[in-house]
Amino acid sequence: METAFWHERWKQHQTGFHQKEVNSHLKNYWGQTDLPKSSAILVPLCGKSLDLLWLADQQYRVVGIELSEIAASEFCAENNFQAVPQNIEGGHLLQPAPLISFLCKDFFKVTRSETGKISGVYDRAALVALPPEMRKKYAAHLTALLDAGAKIFLVAFEYDQSKMQGPPFSVPENEILELFGEQFVIHEINVSEFRAEPARLAALPEKEPIRERVYILEKK
Numbered sequence: 001m002e003t004a005f006w007h008e009r010w011k012q013h014q015t016g017f018h019q020k021e022v023n024s025h026l027k028n029y030w031g032q033t034d035l036p037k038s039s040a041i042l043v044p045l046c047g048k049s050l051d052l053l054w055l056a057d058q059q060y061r062v063v064g065i066e067l068s069e070i071a072a073s074e075f076c077a078e079n080n081f082q083a084v085p086q087n088i089e090g091g092h093l094l095q096p097a098p099l100i101s102f103l104c105k106d107f108f109k110v111t112r113s114e115t116g117k118i119s120g121v122y123d124r125a126a127l128v129a130l131p132p133e134m135r136k137k138y139a140a141h142l143t144a145l146l147d148a149g150a151k152i153f154l155v156a157f158e159y160d161q162s163k164m165q166g167p168p169f170s171v172p173e174n175e176i177l178e179l180f181g182e183q184f185v186i187h188e189i190n191v192s193e194f195r196a197e198p199a200r201l202a203a204l205p206e207k208e209p210i211r212e213r214v215y216i217l218e219k220k
């Protein structure tokens with residue numbers, strides 16, 4: 001998915017991926033990361049997700065990364081934050097709330113000096129938003145931003161890719177192993193199954209089975 005695709009989605013308000021509530025897997029399973037409060041959590045490809053607020057409410061320092069300026073300004077406006085964008089290399093930095101930093105730039109160009117030391121990553125609809133070749137780049141770049149001991153909380157879908165063009169893409173367990181298995185210990189935390197319905201993964205035929213897996217990955 002090239003950057004123009006996402007800019008156009010935001011411009012046209014085609015943001016069906018945005019959840020109006022905090023992600024239930026985050027609420028149910030994040031505790032299993034055992035990450036201490038006040039550590040820094042990276043949220044790549046964060047959109048205007050309410051999950052940023054939930055993580056900050058748990059007293060984590062949250063660093064969101066998002067390409068779209070529209071997402072950044074909607075995030076601020078919808079949550080009554082006022083933030084003055086600061087210019088950084090290739091984008092902007094906003095500080096909407098004391099515990100939330102919002103890097104508005106291309107994830108693939110974000111550096112360690114911009115993120116600071118990251119203890120955890122929350123990935124919902126980030127890896128699965130990208131086509132296969134970009135997923136490899138994403139996994140490599142994310143890995144490079146992390147030190148040993150850092151954890152990734154990852155939610156991924158599996159479905160019959162021949163029935164729908166992504167995004168979101170099907171990213172099965174064997175691919176998670178290929179992308180991260182060498183550098184991370186991978187724990188599967190939960191598997192759930194549901195059926196496609198018009199409001200969710202709308203391009204799939206109705207009642208098509210979808211599996212959602214939650215993983216916690218720990219960098220070796």
Ligand SMILES: C[S@@+](CC[C@H](N)C(=O)[O-])C[C@H]1O[C@@H](n2cnc3c(N)ncnc32)[C@H](O)[C@@H]1O
Nearest residue numbers: 006017045046047049066067106107124125129
């Ligand atoms: C499927 S949405 C998911 C957003 C968010 N994680 C959520 O759960 O609502 C993917 C987001 O990634 C952003 N994005 C895509 N490519 C990106 C990139 N290279 N760098 C930063 N953000 C990117 C898009 O603008 C979009 O907001």
